Amino acid sequence: xxxxxxxxxxxxxxxxxxxxxxxxxxxxxxxxxxxxxxxxxxxxxxxxxxxxxxxxxxxxxxxxxxxxxxxxxxxxxxxxxxxxxxxxxxxxxxxxxxxxxxxxxxxxxxxxxxxxxxxxxxxxxxxxxxxxxxxxxxxxxxxxxxxxxxxxxxxxxxxxxxxxxxxxxxxxxxxxxxxxxxxxxxxxxxxxxxxxxxxxxxxxxxxxxxxxxxxxxxxxxxxxxxxxxxxxxxxxxxxxxxxxxxxxxxxxxxxxxxxxxxxxxxxxxxxxxxxxxxxxxxxxxxxxxxxxxxxxxxxxxxxxxxx
Amino acid sequence: xxxxxxxxxxxxxxxxxxxxxxxxxxxxxxxxxxxxxxxxxxxxxxxxxxxxxxxxxxxxxxxxxxxxxxxxxxxxxxxxxxxxxxxxxxxxxxxxxxxxxxxxxxxxxxxxxxxxxxxxxxxxxxxxxxxxxxxxxxxxxxxxxxxxxxxxxxxxxxxxxxxxxxxxxxxxxxxxxxxxxxxxxxxxxxxxxxxxxxxxxxxxxxxxxxxxxxxxxxxxxxxxxxxxxxxxxxxxxxxxxxxxxxxxxxxxxxxxxxxxxxxxxxxxxxxxxxxxxxxxxxxxxxxxxxxxxxxxxxxxxxxxxxxxxxxxxxxxxxxxxxxxxxxxxxxxxxxxxxxxxxxxxxxxxxxxxxxxxxxxxxxxxxxxxxxxxxxxxxxxxxxxxxxxxxxxxxxxxxxxxxxxxxxxxxxxxxxxxxxxxxxxxxxxxxxxxxxxxxxxxxxxx
Numbered sequence: 001x002x003x004x005x006x007x008x009x010x011x012x013x014x015x016x017x018x019x020x021x022x023x024x025x026x027x028x029x030x031x032x033x034x035x036x037x038x039x040x041x042x043x044x045x046x047x048x049x050x051x052x053x054x055x056x057x058x059x060x061x062x063x064x065x066x067x068x069x070x071x072x073x074x075x076x077x078x079x080x081x082x083x084x085x086x087x088x089x090x091x092x093x094x095x096x097x098x099x100x101x102x103x104x105x106x107x108x109x110x111x112x113x114x115x116x117x118x119x120x121x122x123x124x125x126x127x128x129x130x131x132x133x134x135x136x137x138x139x140x141x142x143x144x145x146x147x148x149x150x151x152x153x154x155x156x157x158x159x160x161x162x163x164x165x166x167x168x169x170x171x172x173x174x175x176x177x178x179x180x181x182x183x184x185x186x187x188x189x190x191x192x193x194x195x196x197x198x199x200x201x202x203x204x205x206x207x208x209x210x211x212x213x214x215x216x217x218x219x220x221x222x223x224x225x226x227x228x229x230x231x232x233x234x235x236x237x238x239x240x241x242x243x244x245x246x247x248x249x250x251x252x253x254x255x256x257x258x259x260x261x262x263x264x265x266x267x268x269x270x271x272x273x274x275x276x277x278x279x280x281x282x283x284x285x286x287x288x289x290x291x292x293x294x295x296x297x298x299x300x301x302x303x304x305x306x307x
Numbered sequence: 308x309x310x311x312x313x314x315x316x317x318x319x320x321x322x323x324x325x326x327x328x329x330x331x332x333x334x335x336x337x338x339x340x341x342x343x344x345x346x347x348x349x350x351x352x353x354x355x356x357x358x359x360x361x362x363x364x365x366x367x368x369x370x371x372x373x374x375x376x377x378x379x380x381x382x383x384x385x386x387x388x389x390x391x392x393x394x395x396x397x398x399x400x401x402x403x404x405x406x407x408x409x410x411x412x413x414x415x416x417x418x419x420x421x422x423x424x425x426x427x428x429x430x431x432x433x434x435x436x437x438x439x440x441x442x443x444x445x446x447x448x449x450x451x452x453x454x455x456x457x458x459x460x461x462x463x464x465x466x467x468x469x470x471x472x473x474x475x476x477x478x479x480x481x482x483x484x485x486x487x488x489x490x491x492x493x494x495x496x497x498x499x500x501x502x503x504x505x506x507x508x509x510x511x512x513x514x515x516x517x518x519x520x521x522x523x524x525x526x527x528x529x530x531x532x533x534x535x536x537x538x539x540x541x542x543x544x545x546x547x548x549x550x551x552x553x554x555x556x557x558x559x560x561x562x563x564x565x566x567x568x569x570x571x572x573x574x575x576x577x578x579x580x581x582x583x584x585x586x587x588x589x590x591x592x593x594x595x596x597x598x599x600x601x602x603x604x605x606x607x608x609x610x611x612x613x614x615x616x617x618x619x620x621x622x623x624x625x626x627x628x629x630x631x632x633x634x635x636x637x638x639x640x641x642x643x644x645x646x647x648x649x650x651x652x653x654x655x656x657x658x659x660x661x662x663x664x665x666x667x668x669x670x671x672x673x674x675x676x677x678x679x680x681x682x683x684x685x686x687x688x689x690x691x692x693x694x695x696x697x698x699x700x701x702x703x704x705x706x707x708x709x710x711x712x713x714x715x716x717x718x719x720x721x722x723x724x725x726x727x728x729x730x731x732x733x734x735x736x737x738x739x740x741x742x743x744x745x746x747x748x749x750x751x752x
Contacts, residue, residue: 086337086358166309
């Protein structure tokens, strides 16, 4: 078993949707991916409508609380090679983590509400807790990567894409049936933890760890006319990262997201982690020698017609 | 999804066969499961993580393979697959698609019914009873092991690689949630066995019916990430039932635990009483835990008493027997209207089964026996069912689905013969001789 510390390159950006009051997405990526300092990625998409008038805060709270919980979980996985420990971690990740996360988010939201009550509301009745939560409604996708473990969680829409060690592209948290219209599962829903999906993937050989993990809000996938367009985008991103390294892609990422946002009309956010492979030459050298890539991303992928 | 083994990898089975990996089906706490091609058709391969591929685990798997346990309720290890790159595995049957995991049930991704859940509980109890009767302790009952068909309640117990011969003190892995408190506390002399399995079974049944853990009330809200000391307290040192009748300090939180408040309210008293005993006195006195036969009889009785709400059509539990207390539908809160009751009386040792004659109510072969060893709610064991008159809606009769001719007596004393396939009109006071000394009578309440 090879249990070395890996290095990850990360990139992340977010653009505000055209005509939006503010960007209601939030994202973060923190950590190196070591056992002591797990790499944690998260994106959240506040629902944005009038009944969710504080959802940009809800998205931020979701990401912030996820970072704390997931890093704690990742550090707890340091001893995962002890007998029975992986079983315990898996059941915790599946059953308890979602409940703890939803509980954390609710605490944060209700605390914020009580500190920032609406002014000039004399005589108005105190809203019920579920009505307060509704104001902050958001989705969340988060992942934690350690040398031994890759675990991800999702509630609501958005996408987790994984390029495996052999180049296979998977979307392990994609629902069997897509949500209809603008309806989505939300952290503000009753017993929201029941709607949290989990992806569990222990790693026993460094060479078999995923080489690219991409989290994005639905502003990105909605900009394509079909799921194939989104897959092509991720495959192209993987190729581009292999050819140019993360620094080159980091520079053009805001432009790609702006383009996607113009098509979807939505805030668009992406965060990704690229695993350095053993024997990699410096990305700058590869970029210099690489042939021009046929796919300019995402500009030449199938785009949804703007409505 | 990429696991430890690549598609196309060929491996040797200890029985001499060669298998080929097709694709990965899933990953769990101990290992991964692959679909594999074998000379005998496609099967499932459980492949242990290197951390779980211990000599003890290998011994257990080899022992289970040699037991050759032939029971269609279990996916049992069939053949040991030789070590390869630091691990090993075993072959078992593929889980049919119709069987779904309990996490899907709790995430409300399954469409099921009260009747199907009660049937699943009944079958689960009998499955573990079958193991115990063979001297096997399951040791690691948990919701990850049970799969069920949401439409019929049929049960399949998978991942049977943690079953051990009773008294074996092999280490226990996994979660504390299902472990008996004395094992969580590591009391001197406490060993996994039938008594500790009875606690695990009660937790599993509670989770199936209530969709919640019986000790996870207000107290669990303060537990931090993988806080082992706090969990030992919650599940071992100081477990407290969320519906403890004398101490409400761990009661469900009205905001966080909505489901269990609703499901408990919808449960029949007969089941509530068994859960109370399991999670109060049964926590501290293993000998007073609810036995499998008690669960079986109570679950069958409550299953026979399920009725449909006339207003919304949802299935509801009612109290078994005569004149149950009035109840409101758990879904729409309308008052439930009780249909007539069929009392089936078996030959000695005389036992009465009370079946509420809701739409499509059924009498099964197990109703004809005083002490059935295995229940079967499928068409294969159907004896009688309530049917609606084909041209007179609202009029019902009892159809004879058995191979016997019944002798009936109407309330006015008129005798009648009901052959296989024939139907007798449903009337209060109707009495039926179902053959072999079994009698049935229709009662209004």
